[in-house]
Amino acid sequence: MSAAARDTEDVAALACRLAVLLAAGTAPASAWTHVADSAGSSRRVQRVAASVAEGLSVPDAILASVRAIERKPPARQRAASQHTDAAWLAIAAAWQVASDAGAPLAGTLESVADALRDVEQTEREVATALAGPASTSKLVMVLPGIGLLFGAALGFDTITVLATTPAGWACLLIGSALLLAGRAWTRRLLGAAGRRSTTPGLELDLLAIAVGGGASVDRAREAVRAALERCQLPMGDLALAEETLDLSQRAGVPAAGLLRAEASQQRSRSRGDGARAAAKLGVTLMLPLGACILPAFVAVGVVPLMIAVISSSLGTLPA
Template sequence: MVISLLRRGGSDAGGARSVSAGGAGVAVRTLAVLLQAGARPMTAWQHLADSGDPVAGRVVERCAAGAELVGAIDAEGGAWSDVAAAWEVATIVGAPLAEVLRALAESLQDAASAADDVRIALAEPTGTARLLLWLPFAGLLLGLALGFDTIGVLFTNPFGAACVGLGIVLMLAARWWTARMVRTAQPAPGTPGMHAELVAVALAGGVGIPRALRLVELSPADLAADRSRTDAVLELSRAAGVPAGELLRASAAQQRHDARVQGRVRAAALSSKLLLPLGACTLPAFLLLGVAPLMLSVLASTPLPI
């Protein structure tokens, strides 16, 4: 069950992973407090649902319909798939569930903060790119405001029709190119360091490292890099003779920090990279759709000398 949860949670990057890790972190922290106070798992979820949390309400409804608790949590997707996986690992190995959830809540909120930082950094260059895509159409409106029939020229003059076709192609190319750059600069799906966190959860239950690794050995593609870092931390733990749990949590925290820094760097680089579609596509499209029709209108309205 753990493996299936991890596989679904990591593969649906475009949809389920869009669930807010920050919102999940707040709810998970509340669950940890309720469990630490002595509430049973389903009672804690019911209290959270009664407080108005929509995710908890849906989880309680699924459980009332006969679903298992872990499956009901995983059905929410996104960050909740990580919560479901950690919940089941802790249950299997007998780790203190309240402590596991408290540590997981901090991880989810750190990941949400990193993603928010990247989105804020991307807001300005992304908004600028979208604004510039309207520049050619602004040229058409400017021609109309000056009293020239720029739109009519585009469809009655052969050169105008050619300008329309080539300008539209350039606009579509600029839109595709800009969108591709913005997607590349977006944070990677998933919670950085989650592989190390899950292994640390398993070790907290007192199991050995081999069994802990077997619980997550079929991790999805987006956790493959995390697995190599987890192995490096475990090797360091064996060589130094120190417990691996704290080292794994420190490694997970470092991975979240690295993701935040790399996201900021990508966002900063995006501002200069957006000049490429601007110079190669948007400005030529402005000349074809804005300036060229104006010039053709001027020529058409100018009487020929006798």
């Protein structure tokens, strides 16, 4: 399981535990304290629980915990940290909307947990689909080094050619430049394939929470907009939300069910987009392979080998 999927699953489990405690009549501050005292609770959960116990509202406590963690993770961990923050901010936004609209907190957290599980499933499936192309990209990066080892295995001193001759220096310079370009190109392709919304369908879920709690459509819109802006979360497809609300009014049916169905469809679409991007990546990775990695292999592995073979035949290295 990827780090992003694992962290999202942990936040979903937290929302479930809080929902059970709140449904049983536990006060919000006590519910957070009980969860924080559980074995295996994270430092962020403990930090939020402490802030809530001191009188801070839950959304404020979560926002403070997100802002307090000033980190600059490595590139491979940055996406996972962004997904974790987005999952926490989704709980903060949902809690604020439920409080503003008068919706039950227990049901709200259950809805958020279900949404986060959908996101976690998407992360897992996309990570699985990207594993093959990512492994392939790492494998082809070592081709130039394999060329050097192959020359040494044949008994030719290709490393000396690269280190001591002008022709070798030129090969090393060209090969290194091509290898760095190929690596950057590959990383950009992998990053683009893994880039997607961290909270697909969230604005629809929040609208469902608001109208399900009895708020008018206009009040629900304002509550959702205020929560998303406060938590610095993307507004999402507001046109789809308006279309869904209009459909519920024309059909005379509750909007909450339609909104949740559309939110689920948004997450399913995100999962499909991720799988298609991963499948496409298997083909597009051939571009840096053909344009950069293979020429680097020739420059570093093949050309020095040919120079070493010719030099051994003539008995001297070219000056």
